[in-house]
Amino acid sequence: MNRVAIFFGSLMLFGSVASHSWIACTDYLQENGDYWSENNCRAFPRGGHHFTPKNEFGKDTGFDYHPSDPKPCRSIGNIDKYTDDYGSAYYYPGQKVVIAHPTKNHVAEECTNQYIPDNGSYIFRSERNPSTDPTLPEFHANKVADLGISPFGHDKTFEQITTYPKPGFQNAPKFCENNDKALATAAFYIPPDLQAGKYIFMWSWSFNSDKDVYTTCWEAQVMKNKAARNRKxxxxxxxTDEPELLYGISLAPLPDGVDPPTAGPTSAAPPPTIPSEPTPDPNTNSPPVVTQSPTCQNCVPSTLTCLDNCLKSCY
Structure with a gap:
């Protein structure tokens, strides 16, 4: 079968499946996870108790939503959109947040084809302590993260479309076991300089094009630090655990103002430097110099490694 036939076959596939998805969990405890577990979800989107039943992950309830202006979110936010079992999120500055969504057949893979598209996923936020939902332009003025685009198309190799983790929407390692309801995750950082307060977050996914957009909104209370978040x-x-990292690689985009780590992202912060035994200099009578490990008091979060060490060791 030639590429043209495959391409038109993929278009027929798009028309035969539901072209939608939504965020089902706004604070998930596995990055690059294989399977959904309700025990790993600490927070939910608006109306989670109605639209995203934790024991029926991926169930179609009409939660997919094409945004419009001035209504970027499916429902207007208020406290009644959350319950004790489907609560809103608590974050802290510098936290890595993992969100989870069902794949709904939309992954380019060996069990589908290489042409299923992804045209980008983003996280946006409101201003601090909003009284109403932002408009779409107001959300877009406060981008938190660009989650990337999953590989697809005729120019991508088999290895590229079947290797995980993937950037973008299609990061679902077990997709071929359940095309409709496989778990997909994405991760991003709360900006380390974000002030404490209430925020509305919006996930935005472009499927077939940048005009074919789906959104999910949720409230989050950003606490002053990790200790305050943990108390909540x-x-x-x-x-109060941090997300477990599967497959050894985090694709969470770094927030503005934070330099990339020198050794690449890992599942945990690197161990602190252990001072070595001093070696006297035979050419001088000066006392040996011992290099001390960084402390919370002098650690400036200019790198992701330093930020992780400070947050995990000192809060």
Whole structure:
């Protein structure tokens, strides 16, 4: 079968499946996860108790939404959109957040074809303590993260479309086990300089083109630091763990103002430097110099490694 036939076959596939998805969890405890577990979800989008049942991941409930202006979110935000079992998120500055969504057949893979598109996913936010939902332009003025685009198309190799983790929407390592309801995740950082307060976050995904957009919105309380966030989670009976990293690579885009780590992203912060035994200099009578490891007091979060060390060791 030639490429033209495959291409038109893929177009027929797009027309035969539902072209939609949504965020089902706004604080998931596995990055690049294989399978959905409700025990790994600490927070939900608006109306999660109605639209995203935790025991029926990926169930179609009409939650997919094409945004319009002035209504970028499917429902207007208020406290009634959350319950004790489907609560809103608590974040802290510098936190890596993992979000989860069902694939709904939209992954270029060995079990589908290489032409299923992805045209970008983004995270946007409101201003601090908004009284109403932002408009689409107001959301777009506060981009938190560009989650990337998954590889697809005739110029991509088999290896490229079947290697995980992937950037973008199609990061679903077990997609071929359940095309409709496989778990996909993405990760981003809360800006380290974001002030504490209430924010509305919006996930935006462009499927077939930048005109074919789906959004999901949720509230989050950004706490002053990790310790304050943990107190909130503990009070709610939720885990204070950081997300587990599967497949050894994090594709979370770095926030503005934070330099990339020198050794690449890892599942945990590198161990602190252990001072070595001093070696006397035979050519001088000066006392040996011992290099001390960085402390919380003098650590400036100019690198991701330093930021992770400070947050995990000092809060």
């Amino acid at each position: 989670l503990t009070k709610a009976g939720l885990s």
